[in-house]
Amino acid sequence: MLSIENVSFTYESGASALEGVSLEIRDGEFLCIVGHNGSGKSTLAKMLNGLLLPTEGTVTLDGMDTSDDDKLLDIRRRVGIVFQNPDNQIVTTVVREDVAFGPENLGVPTEVMAVRVDEALRSVGMEQYADSAPHMLSGGQKQRIAIAGMLAMEPEVLVLDEATAMLDPLGRKDILSIVKKLHDEKGITVVMITQYMEEALYAERVVVMNGGKIEMEGSPREIFMRGGELRSIGLDVPAAVELRDMLKESGVADLGDAVDQEEIINGICRSLLKN
Amino acid sequence: MPIVIEKLTHTYQNGSVNAFTALKDISLTISDGEFVGLIGHTGSGKSTLIQMLNGLMQPTEGRVTVDGFDMNDKKQRAKGRALVGMVFQYPDHQLFDETVYKDISFGPKNMKLNEEEIDKRVREAMRLVGLDFDEFAEKSPFELSGGEKRRTALAGIIAMYPKYLVLDEPMAGLDPAGRRAVLEMIDDFRRQLGCAVIMVSHSMDDIARSAEKVVVLRKGEIFRCGTPQEIFSLSDELREMGLEPPFAARMAGELRRRGMDLPKDIYTNEALVKALAEIKGGAHV
Numbered sequence: 001m002l003s004i005e006n007v008s009f010t011y012e013s014g015a016s017a018l019e020g021v022s023l024e025i026r027d028g029e030f031l032c033i034v035g036h037n038g039s040g041k042s043t044l045a046k047m048l049n050g051l052l053l054p055t056e057g058t059v060t061l062d063g064m065d066t067s068d069d070d071k072l073l074d075i076r077r078r079v080g081i082v083f084q085n086p087d088n089q090i091v092t093t094v095v096r097e098d099v100a101f102g103p104e105n106l107g108v109p110t111e112v113m114a115v116r117v118d119e120a121l122r123s124v125g126m127e128q129y130a131d132s133a134p135h136m137l138s139g140g141q142k143q144r145i146a147i148a149g150m151l152a153m154e155p156e157v158l159v160l161d162e163a164t165a166m167l168d169p170l171g172r173k174d175i176l177s178i179v180k181k182l183h184d185e186k187g188i189t190v191v192m193i194t195q196y197m198e199e200a201l202y203a204e205r206v207v208v209m210n211g212g213k214i215e216m217e218g219s220p221r222e223i224f225m226r227g228g229e230l231r232s233i234g235l236d237v238p239a240a241v242e243l244r245d246m247l248k249e250s251g252v253a254d255l256g257d258a259v260d261q262e263e264i265i266n267g268i269c270r271s272l273l274k275n
Numbered sequence: 276m277p278i279v280i281e282k283l284t285h286t287y288q289n290g291s292v293n294a295f296t297a298l299k300d301i302s303l304t305i306s307d308g309e310f311v312g313l314i315g316h317t318g319s320g321k322s323t324l325i326q327m328l329n330g331l332m333q334p335t336e337g338r339v340t341v342d343g344f345d346m347n348d349k350k351q352r353a354k355g356r357a358l359v360g361m362v363f364q365y366p367d368h369q370l371f372d373e374t375v376y377k378d379i380s381f382g383p384k385n386m387k388l389n390e391e392e393i394d395k396r397v398r399e400a401m402r403l404v405g406l407d408f409d410e411f412a413e414k415s416p417f418e419l420s421g422g423e424k425r426r427t428a429l430a431g432i433i434a435m436y437p438k439y440l441v442l443d444e445p446m447a448g449l450d451p452a453g454r455r456a457v458l459e460m461i462d463d464f465r466r467q468l469g470c471a472v473i474m475v476s477h478s479m480d481d482i483a484r485s486a487e488k489v490v491v492l493r494k495g496e497i498f499r500c501g502t503p504q505e506i507f508s509l510s511d512e513l514r515e516m517g518l519e520p521p522f523a524a525r526m527a528g529e530l531r532r533r534g535m536d537l538p539k540d541i542y543t544n545e546a547l548v549k550a551l552a553e554i555k556g557g558a559h560v
Contacts, residue, residue: 235451
């Protein structure tokens with residue numbers, strides 16, 4: 001379990017990015033953190049494996065404190081982060097080597113490594129690119145390689161810090177379905193930081209950040225019943241939820257707390273195709 | 276006068292075994308003040324095409340003229356280029372100076388404007404993109420958030436008063452409020468500066484909201500060019516080429532498949548709700 005206790009973060013300039021945030025991320029959970037630009041969500045992400053240390057409060061993984069230098073390597077092996085810009089995460093000239101880079105630094109034996117790298121590439125559907133040059137790949141493919149690099153370290157927690165922000169809609173869907181599969185089949189804990197409200201629908205629990213604090217918390221269904229509040233803090237609801245709310249407001253159909261497309265389509269058909 | 280693209284073809288590494296034709300026989304006119312949305316799958320030639328618009332790249336065949344200036348001609352290119360402002364997808368690659376103020380004033384300075392005019396334009400551009408002068412002018416661009424960087428990059432281009440504004444994925448990486456703000460901002464300076472806008476975006480919903488004309492590129496060729504209504508009624512064709520039609524168009528398509536009688540040209544939630552309200556109204560009569 002990742003435990004964030006009363007964490008604040010203040011930059012040297014005096015600007016505050018997080019104020020008294022407490023959050024527990026349970027093993028095997030799929031958690032989504034949403035918030036506008038500058039809400040503190042990326043700062044929080046970087047706290048999860050000690051890339052940033054709190055100026056107040058503590059972040060612990062199963063009791064290991066991220067501010068304890070002796071534990072840091074172990075924490076980083078268990079909590080992997082994939083960032084927004086794929087180009088900044090590629091370090092070698094061959095995909096296979098890139099995926100092996102992390103575990104190599106952890107001292108994983110060569111024969112184990114080869115197996116892990118192959119498996120990681122298979123998990124993200126990139127096995128046929130093992131010997132390709134990463135810079136020839138598309139943005140979405142590069143992000144899959146970055147995720148494979150994390151998987152090769154066999155992490156317990158995978159953090160995606162706006163990892164889909166620079167991808168086209170189909171590239172984004174690919175990454176999401178891969179992540180969902182890793183969560184469902186391997187039980188990896190997923191923490192997804194995003195500005196795309198659609199992506200929050202994949203999560204079991206959504207945390208909404210605003211002004212360095214946690215503003216709301218709940219299931220996607222609960223959170224997206226609060227469209228007005230979300231808009232007032234620079235966010236939005238998924239297009240499907242917007243449609244649902246508009247249908248209710250105009251008196252065409254009341255679809256309750258429906259959030260996904262299938263549910264909404266069925267609801268519309270039920271209301272309007274009575275015969 | 277417009278931007279005229281005539282029979283443009285571009286082949287990378289022309290003549291080598293790796294030759295790759297990115298654009299084939301593209302002809303297109305961008306009129307004064309027009310808002311053109313450019314869509315296409317990754318690799319369809321969008322980036323190549325927009326780089327031709329301000330002469331960053333020269334085509335293997337055909338030509339681009341900007342208000343009559345031939346962009347294939349080295350001398351005329353500089354004059355044409357001064358009319359076309361480009362904002363790229365990664366603002367990080369576009370910002371380089373010590374302060375936001377200096378960064379935004381770089382373009383106007385190169386235009387050899389006087390200090391007073393430069394100052395006026397920097398302030399105006401910052402106001403248009405919603406960056407508070409007192410708060411941001413002296414900040415380093417590297418201290419800014421993603422959204423603020425993008426605004427700074429946009430301000431630097433607007434301060435040059437381009438007649439044509441070319442935007443490559445201007446909303447990528449922004450939060451919903453940021454996306455709305457950037458779209459409104461683009462509308463604003465189109466009104467105030469009268470410039471034409473050429474916007475590349477993966478988001479069909481953003482294109483649906485803003486563009487007057489939509490150009491669809493497929494494998495380096497123009498697949499279709501038309502109004503948003505015309506283009507977004509082609510949901511199946513768009514999907515086949517890896518593009519996701521606007522949300523409301525997809526929903527309308529699915530509802531039609533389930534037997535609902537909806538018009539073909541729906542591509543916004545507003546239009547969909549209106550059409551459904553009519554069905555409901557009709558059912559009661």
